[in-house]
Amino acid sequence: MREDVEALDIRDVTANWVNAEALQHQIDARVAALADLADTPLFFGRLDLAPDPEPARYYIGRRHVHDADGDPMVIDWRAPVSQPFYRASGRDPQGVELRRRFGYTGGELTAYEDERLTDPEEAERVSALLRREIERPRVGPMRDIVATIQPEQDEIVRTGVEGTVCVQGAPGTGKTAVGLHRVAYLLYAHRERLARSGTLVIGPNRSFLRYIEQVLPALGELSVRQTTVEDLVTADTGVTVRGVDDPEAARIKGDARMAEVLRRAVRAGVTMPTEPCVVVRGSRRWRIPAYELEEIVRELLDRGIRHGAAREALPRRIAHAVLTRMERAGEAPDDRVQDAVARNAAVKAQVKAVWPEVDPARLVLRLLSDADFLAECSEGILTDEERKAILWTKPPRGVRSAAWSVADAVLVDEAGDLVRRTPSLGHVVLDEAQDLSPMQYRAVGRRCATGSATILGDLAQGTTPWATASWAEALSHLGKPDAAVEELTQGFRVPREVIAYASRLLPHIAPGLSEATSIRDAAGSLRVRSARVEELTGAVVDACREALEREGSIGLIAADARVPALAAALNAAGLPHLAPGTETDADARLTLVPATLAKGLEYDHVVLDEPAAVVDGEPDERTGLRRLYVALTRAVSGLTVVHAAPLPEPLAGGA
Numbered sequence: 299m300r301e302d303v304e305a306l307d308i309r310d311v312t313a314n315w316v317n318a319e320a321l322q323h324q325i326d327a328r329v330a331a332l333a334d335l336a337d338t339p340l341f342f343g344r345l346d347l348a349p350d351p352e353p354a355r356y357y358i359g360r361r362h363v364h365d366a367d368g369d370p371m372v373i374d375w376r377a378p379v380s381q382p383f384y385r386a387s388g389r390d391p392q393g394v395e396l397r398r399r400f401g402y403t404g405g406e407l408t409a410y411e412d413e414r415l416t417d418p419e420e421a422e423r424v425s426a427l428l429r430r431e432i433e434r435p436r437v438g439p440m441r442d443i444v445a446t447i448q449p450e451q452d453e454i455v456r457t458g459v460e461g462t463v464c465v466q467g468a469p470g471t472g473k474t475a476v477g478l479h480r481v482a483y484l485l486y487a488h489r490e491r492l493a494r495s496g497t498l499v500i501g502p503n504r505s506f507l508r509y510i511e512q513v514l515p516a517l518g519e520l521s522v523r524q525t526t527v528e529d530l531v532t533a534d535t536g537v538t539v540r541g542v543d544d545p546e547a548a549r550i551k552g553d554a555r556m557a558e559v560l561r562r563a564v565r566a567g568v569t570m571p572t573e574p575c576v577v578v579r580g581s582r583r584w585r586i587p588a589y590e591l592e593e594i595v596r597e598l599l600d601r602g603i604r605h606g607a608a609r610e611a612l613p614r615r616i617a618h619a620v621l622t623r624m625e626r627a628g629e630a631p632d633d634r635v636q637d638a639v640a641r642n643a644a645v646k647a648q649v650k651a652v653w654p655e656v657d658p659a660r661l662v663l664r665l666l667s668d669a670d671f672l673a674e675c676s677e678g679i680l681t682d683e684e685r686k687a688i689l690w691t692k693p694p695r696g697v698r699s700a701a702w703s704v705a706d707a708v709l710v711d712e713a714g715d716l717v718r719r720t721p722s723l724g725h726v727v728l729d730e731a732q733d734l735s736p737m738q739y740r741a742v743g744r745r746c747a748t749g750s751a752t753i754l755g756d757l758a759q760g761t762t763p764w765a766t767a768s769w770a771e772a773l774s775h776l777g778k779p780d781a782a783v784e785e786l787t788q789g790f791r792v793p794r795e796v797i798a799y800a801s802r803l804l805p806h807i808a809p810g811l812s813e814a815t816s817i818r819d820a821a822g823s824l825r826v827r828s829a830r831v832e833e834l835t836g837a838v839v840d841a842c843r844e845a846l847e848r849e850g851s852i853g854l855i856a857a858d859a860r861v862p863a864l865a866a867a868l869n870a871a872g873l874p875h876l877a878p879g880t881e882t883d884a885d886a887r888l889t890l891v892p893a894t895l896a897k898g899l900e901y902d903h904v905v906l907d908e909p910a911a912v913v914d915g916e917p918d919e920r921t922g923l924r925r926l927y928v929a930l931t932r933a934v935s936g937l938t939v940v941h942a943a944p945l946p947e948p949l950a951g952g953a
C-alpha cells in the first residue's frame with residue numbers, strides 16, 4: 299500500500315504549482331500514516347463468524363490493509379465489523395464462532411489463544427495474553443491497548459460523537475488509555491467532520507503529555523493537538539504566566555462566581571448615552587435623541603450577545619434609526635445609505651463613547667489592581683476578605699509586565715469569551731479532570747461548546763485546593779450537565795497487595811468511592827522499610843539499587859522538597875537518573891519524580907521516599923493524603939516504601 303502511494307505520479311493531474319504542493323502534502327501524510335512501526339505487527343486478532351449464510355473470517359489490526367486487488371486483508375479495529383472482537387462473549391457471541399488473539403514478542407508471532415464462543419463447554423476466563431500484556435515490564439512511553447480493550451472500556455471508546463462521557467475510575471483502570479482510544483475511534487468514524495472542527499487532548503502537565511504523546515501516532519492519528527489547560531489559555535490569550543497565587547487567591551479566582559464578576563466588569567464599560575447623535579447628510583441633519591439611543595443600548599444589553607458582537611451591531615442600529623427618520627421624511631434610502639450612516643463620524647464617536655472596546659487582559663488587570671472597580675463589579679458576590687485576597691498588592695504597570703498566574707490567565711480567557719465567542723472544537727478529551735477549578739472547567743467547556751467531550755478523572759486523586767467534589771458539579775461548569783457518568787473499577791496497573799495498601803487511605807480522602815480491583819495474578823511486592831532519620835537517604839538509594847536489579851522502569855517518588863537531596867545522593871552513588879517525561883530505555887531506567895508530577899505516570903517498580911513528607915508538602919492533610927494515594931498507585935509490579943518519620947496513620951501498622 300505504501301509503495302502504491304509512493305509511486306503515484308501526479309504530474310499529469312495537477313493543474314498548477316499550488317495544486318501539486320497540496321496533493322504532494324496529502325501523499326506525504328498518507329505515506330507517514332502507513333509507516334511501519336517497529337515491533338508492531340499488522341494484526342492482533344481474528345474473528346471467525348458463523349455462516350450467515352456464508353461463513354466469514356476477518357483479521358483485526360491497527361489499521362486497514364488491503365491486497366493488490368483492493369480486497370481487505372486486515373480490518374481496522376475501529377470498524378463496526380471489529381466490534382465483536384471486543385464485545386462478544388459466551389453469553390452473547392454476536393455471531394462469532396471463534397475469536398483468536400495473537401501474541402507477539404518484539405514483533406514476532408509467538409502465541410495464539412482461541413475462544414470458541416458458541417461452545418457451551420467452554421468456560422469464560424481472563425485471557426492469558428491480556429494478563430501477559432498487563433504484567434509486561436514497562437519501559438518507555440505509554441503504549442496503545444487496541445489488542446486488549448475490555449468490554450466496559452470499549453463501550454466508552456465507541457460512544458457516539460454527539461455524546462459527552464465522564465469516566466470516574468480508580469488508579470490504573472485505564473482512563474487515559476480509554477480517552478486516547480476514543481479520540482482515535484471518533485477520528486475514524488467521523489474523520490471529515492473532526493478534521494474540520496478539530497480535536498484536542500488536555501492533560502495535567504507537560505511531562506504527562508510526553509508520556510502519552512506516542513499513543514495516537516501509533517494508531518495512525520497524527521493530527522491531534524495535546525496540551526495543558528495552562529498552555530491552552532496562555533496560547534489563546536497571549537498572556538505569559540510568570541506568577542504564582544497563594545492557594546486562597548487561586549481558589550477564589552477559580553470560583554465560578556468570578557464569571558459573574560467578569561460579566562459585570564465587561565458591562566461596566568457600557569454607559570448610557572447622554573447626548574443626542576446628530577448625523578449630517580448633505581443639507582440635512584438627522585437627530586437621534588439620547589433616550590432613543592438608550593433604548594437601543596438597553597436592547598443590546600438585554601439580548602445578552604457578546605460584547606464585541608454588540609459593539610459591531612450598534613452602529614447599524616443607530617443607522618437604522620436615522621433611516622427610519624429619512625423614510626418618514628419621504629426619502630428612499632437603500633442599504634448603501636445605511637452603511638454610510640453607520641460609518642459616519644458622529645455615529646462612530648457615539649459608539650466609542652457608550653460601547654468602548656474591551657481588551658480582556660487589560661480588563662482583568664484593572665479588576666485585580668483597582669480596589670474600587672473590583673468592589674463595584676463584585677458587590678454582593680465576593681466578601682471584603684475575598685476581594686483583599688485577590689487584589690494585587692503591587693499593581694503592575696501593564697499587561698506585559700504583570701506577573702500573571704495560571705488562574706489569572708483563565709480569567710483573561712473568560713473575559714475574552716465575553717467579548718468574542720471562543721471557537722468550539724469537535725471533541726475534547728480532558729484527563730485528570732478532578733483537579734480543575736470551576737473557571738478552568740468553563741474554559742474547557744467553551745472549547746467544546748458545540749462539540750462533545752470525554753472527561754476522565756478520579757475524585758480521590760484531586761490534589762488542588764479547588765479539586766471537584768462531584769462530577770455533577772464539574773459537568774455543570776463544563777456546560778454538559780446531562781453527560782453520562784460511567785465508572786471503571788477493574789485495575790490494570792497496580793498489583794493487588796499494593797492497591798489494597800493504598801486503598802486504606804480511601805475512607806479519609808474520598809469516602810464514597812469504591813476500591814479498584816486488580817485483574818493481575820501476581821500479588822505484587824510491597825515492602826515497607828523504616829530507617830533512622832540520618833540513614834533515610836541511604837536506605838532509599840539502596841532500595842533503588844535493588845529495584846534496578848529487576849527488569850523494567852523504576853520511579854523514585856518523593857516530596858518535591860526532598861528531590862534535590864535525593865538527586866545529589868543518587869549522583870554520589872553513581873546511579874544515573876532522569877526527570878519525569880524523559881523517555882526511559884533499557885540503559886536509563888530510573889526516574890526521580892517529584893510527588894506533584896507523579897499523576898498519570900507509571901513505573902514497574904516504585905520506591906517511595908518518606909510518605910509523611912509527601913503529606914506535609916501539601917497545605918492540608920486531606921490533600922496531602924490524596925497526593926500520597928497518587929504516589930502509592932504508580933507501581934506496576936512492586937512498591938518499596940522507605941520512611942524515617944512515622945507513617946501517616948491509615949498506613950501505620952499491619953503492613
Ligand SMILES: Nc1ncnc2c1ncn2[C@@H]1O[C@H](COP(=O)(O)OP(=O)(O)OP(=O)(O)O)[C@@H](O)[C@H]1O
Nearest residue numbers: 443446447448469470471472473474475790791898
Ligand atoms: N484493556 C487493557 N489492556 C491492557 N492494558 C491496559 C488496559 N487498560 C489499561 N491498561 C494499562 O493499564 C495502565 C493504566 O492505564 P491508565 O494510565 O490509562 O489508567 P488511569 O485510569 O488513567 O490511571 P490514573 O488514575 O493513575 O491516571 C496502563 O499501562 C494501560 O496501558
